[in-house]
Amino acid sequence: MAEIASLGDVIGDLVPDGSIVAMEGFTHLIPFAAGHEMIRQRKKDLTLARMTPDVIYDQMIGMGCARKLIFSWGGNPGVGSLHRFRDAVENGYPHPLEIEEHSHAGMASRYAAGASGLPFGVLRGYAGTDLVEHTRVAAISCPFTGEALVAVPSLSPDVTVIHAQQADRRGNVGLWGITGVQREAVLAATASIVTVEEVVDELTAQGPNHVVLPSWTVTAVAPVPGGSHPSYSMGFSTRDNAFYTRWDRISRDREVFARWMTEFVMETPDHASYLARIGDEDG
Amino acid sequence: MAEIASLGDVIGDLVPDGSIVAMEGFTHLIPFAAGHEMIRQRKKDLTLARMTPDVIYDQMIGMGCARKLIFSWGGNPGVGSLHRFRDAVENGYPHPLEIEEHSHAGMASRYAAGASGLPFGVLRGYAGTDLVEHTRVAAISCPFTGEALVAVPSLSPDVTVIHAQQADRRGNVGLWGITGVQREAVLAATASIVTVEEVVDELTAQGPNHVVLPSWTVTAVAPVPGGSHPSYSMGFSTRDNAFYTRWDRISRDREVFARWMTEFVMETPDHASYLARIGDEDG
Amino acid sequence: MAEPPTSAGSYSSDEMMTVTAARCLQDGQVCFVGIGLPSEAANLARLSHAPDVVLVYESGTIGTRPEVLPLSIGDGELAETADLVVGVPEIFAYWLQAGRIDVGFLSAAQIDRFGNLNSTVIGPYDQPDVRLPGGGGAPEIAANAGEVIVMLRQTPRSFVAEIDFVTSIGFGRDGRGRAGARGAGPTVVITDMGVLKPDQVSRELTLVAVHPGVEVDAVRRATGWELRIADVVEVGDAPTREELGVLRDLKERTRLAHSG
């Protein structure tokens, strides 16, 4: 049964330095508040897995939390580059970042294999790409037809962190809309943390594609309203596209980035005060 | 785009003798009306695939429609044996029946591989079973860990037939509740037929686990209210448990079976008149 | 399904089997359930000492709390009362195979001394004397559940020296191993006469308890091999009034719900 606790305690208890951490959410429901809390707690040497690193990992990489990144698309959606990610890969700043790169299909297959208790996944993928020489894939052939396919190793994080719309008081979790690879990432992990918009008596689908994670598959639930900002939570908030555009300027310069992180994350005790400061700036 | 047509026309057009036919529905939403129509049209030499043959395949086997059966559990749920299935396997009556037997996990993996465009599926299955010597499985080892696992060949029927609660006028299909392996069976097939309880303007989930099959993944939709009897359609009918019990007596004896099939299927022009006769008998 | 009361008292041997199995379940365990006695036992546990036991049926219903017993694995009642409902490929891949099931219940037509089960054929596979339904979910439940509880009425025809077909693995025909299966395999076999458990070393099923009023010799005679007997054979506790009350209420609700 999932315990319902504060985000600070949960991150402190379940994310030791050096962990393999997956924080998923495909544009929608990105667990920013949990990422900020890891930055506040100065987590180190993390292996960060995520299909689309997005601004959340740009911030964590820039703040020196990450030793390694496992990913498949590292851009600022609709805007351009992730400058802190690029600075780490191109210039080793703030320190060198090891990368393990896959395609989306490969990452999805790796999580699904992890969720299925299999050591590998099989796909029609990586055909003719140079990625093959730079990542962990293997040739595999069909034992019935002899056809050549690709195998990817399963991905089972130490802890997976997601943001969802709802949890009930027993710790069952409900999310809807675009749910990406979250279910597989949670089921593949040793431990899981879910931040939620609200805790309710009964889970109620308020959009398409209702996904439910039973309490006994979740380690801890932390109520964090607005916990996906600048991403969004369908039914609760809309994506802060202006912030994503603004991030390009903030993250381009090391000093501007450092000042922004200090002001909005390091000097805010929790997500509520982060949101308050963001609100003041927007207004 | 799926065409909306009569069951008789659809079965006539899409199920030639000798086809590989999958009729799925896990206790819930079993497409009995479509099976009866194949019997009325005296389909022959079919390879019938289904995880749980149930009474529907007992009837088709007993009426001589099947050359081969691909399955994983061949009983009358909660009652006992499928006597026509047993008579075919034990005594070759009405003619010999070739069988290809799997476990549920193996069948599910085969359909999922077919739906994924892969030639095989991988599972932790068939461990230590004698099934291995009598069915189509192969050893496969993980290219990363060397772990020994089992591969099953994908299953891609010529035509998959299912029963659903709803279709809209564009031929999009909606079903809910226990949906078994139907989505995979439809997506794995070359053609698909869906009988539905009702045709509506808008699909509306009226239960958990809403599954939608877009019109362009379905070949034909046939409106057949009550088309799952004696199985059930959540929200429209309840399972006719008394019929399943009665079937044990009807199917035990070749003559009694033949008379029942003549009276209730061969002599009823369509499913509505079948339901009328069943109703008279019940009343 | 209830049998006439036995000499042991005012409850049937089926009720004793069900109660004994229910007692094996601990609160909070995740349990993969089949229809019949296992479903009765799991729901009895849920309605008595283990309110938070999680019941999973192979039809894809997870965390179901049926008011009445399902007659089929796919009854609507299971979907309506479930925490979630998933497709069948997912129930086997993401839930059973992934190792999320603590306890699986199995039955069969035949069992051997090493807990291997046959639910496929009596006689040769290609020329069967009796064609049984087959494995269904059982082979992977036997392989991937954390442990397996077997429920099977004990007769010389069901407890046999050599089963005709291994549908689901226990400890292998020679008792030497689990063929790579991850789960612990059968940890207890509950019959209408008593309780058998695999010996820690040899893995051979050993009679460790008899139900009230059952003689050890009777169990021996009901077994198709030289049955191994524990040094101390305990006598199981008869069903309590509360256990019988909950079970009989459940079955009466079920009878009413499914009649007419």
Next chain:
Amino acid sequence: MAEPPTSAGSYSSDEMMTVTAARCLQDGQVCFVGIGLPSEAANLARLSHAPDVVLVYESGTIGTRPEVLPLSIGDGELAETADLVVGVPEIFAYWLQAGRIDVGFLSAAQIDRFGNLNSTVIGPYDQPDVRLPGGGGAPEIAANAGEVIVMLRQTPRSFVAEIDFVTSIGFGRDGRGRAGARGAGPTVVITDMGVLKPDQVSRELTLVAVHPGVEVDAVRRATGWELRIADVVEVGDAPTREELGVLRDLKERTRLAHSG
């Protein structure tokens, strides 16, 4: 994103690209769409000559009909207007990999004469001069979509003799093959200057059309290799008033929806 009108008339070269791409889509086709010009083109087609084109986004939204253009692949608008929404593992396995996608749109930082695409790095992989976002869904779209439409502005820096990294396969670095990929690969490359198609035999990209007011020599100069030119180079039709009207209304709706 709109550029100032070109000498060709009162529309931008981006508008000409978008209209040209939209015209390539046939009604009823299933189309895997990315953000930016492909999304504009696919929605223009849906709102004009191809009302039943099925738009699939890698975020798992199938059959979406957005009123305004999404700014990200996962906008709520896409989920709210979709026929169905599925998880990301499923969109790649059951939908793209299974061969259900007729047309995939791709762009990149670099393209070579055989339609291979680079969106990973400029410079060596381990010591990149510029680290690009990477492949995302592109490698499997390139491999498994029935055909691929490439949209890419034409400059000597984007159209290069040797791309630094093959992220997504066209016809292979030597033009010899598709490395086992099932789809037909790139059938058309639409740029801001014209249209290129692979030669039937050599698979080398060949200029088959220029946009109104564009000189063939200008296209040659914008290409980092000795560009192959068709015997007859057609001049594409300028956007019609109706096409421009639908496209500009869509972009205006989008601007209003996302402003403030």
